[in-house]
């Protein structure tokens with residue numbers, strides 16, 4: 511029978527709770543979150559449990575990764591429900607610090623700029639980094655702090671945030687951080703929509719329209735047998751048929767987010783707004799060299815990445 515997780519609000523409480531696990535050489539698994547937990551997070555916890563003896567979840571809405579114009583204040587905060595989900599999934603410790611605990615003296619973008627932060631480099635300037643300048647500085651800085659506090663053996667991140675996962679892997683590699691990173695499959699609703707804490711902002715009409723992201727990615731996967739341009743054309747045709755979305759980007763890339771290969775494994779990523787809610791999704795994609803049998807019109811390059 512699960513007793514539910516122990517809640518730590520301060521660094522001292524956290525290190526006290528983890529001290530015995532460390533002494534006993536138990537492997538610590540870590541799932542960093544911003545709360546508003548859903549079945550996607552539960553699957554990250556279960557993945558962490560496969561790699562560790564106990565699982566720690568952090569719940570912290572990190573102000574540094576929101577620009578002053580973004581949805582920090584309205585970001586959902588649902589701690590009692592989050593604790594229940596953690597309890598149902600065997601989480602040992604939930605770390606839910608106040609902002610002052612993570613940013614000494616409280617947070618402001620100016621104050622943080624005066625201190626030491628993680629600067630992610632060029633991979634953070636494309637895709638979501640281009641649409642949300644500074645976002646990944648905030649993500650990597652808080653994840654580095656959390657790694658320092660939890661000192662996990664393994665940390666699990668969702669592939670839904672594919673660029674974030676790539677940047678965290680790069681940070682761990684470049685800063686020689688002693689933690690194994692596991693990327694977990696995206697959890698989807700039965701109609702294909704990727705689970706996200708932001709889905710709860712969608713009204714019924716937007717929720718119905720939101721499936722267009724996954725449908726577009728799947729259409730591109732099918733057409734990728736005819737090359738990159740054909741795959742892009744297929745995805746854009748699906749996206750254009752849904753008037754409720756405002757496309758931010760559709761990108762076809764290599765698995766490392768570089769140029770897509772003519773033949774081989776790549777990634778297709780999309781970001782779009784439905785009203786004021788910004789959603790992202792991505793899938794793996796296998797590109798082949800276009801053949802003469804490509805369907806008429808489908809090799810035309812349309813839309814920008």
Ligand code: PAF
Pocket residue numbers: 542543544570572575649652653671674
């Ligand atoms: O993916 C998220 O929920 C956040 O970006 C993370 C990794 C918890 C950092 O705040």
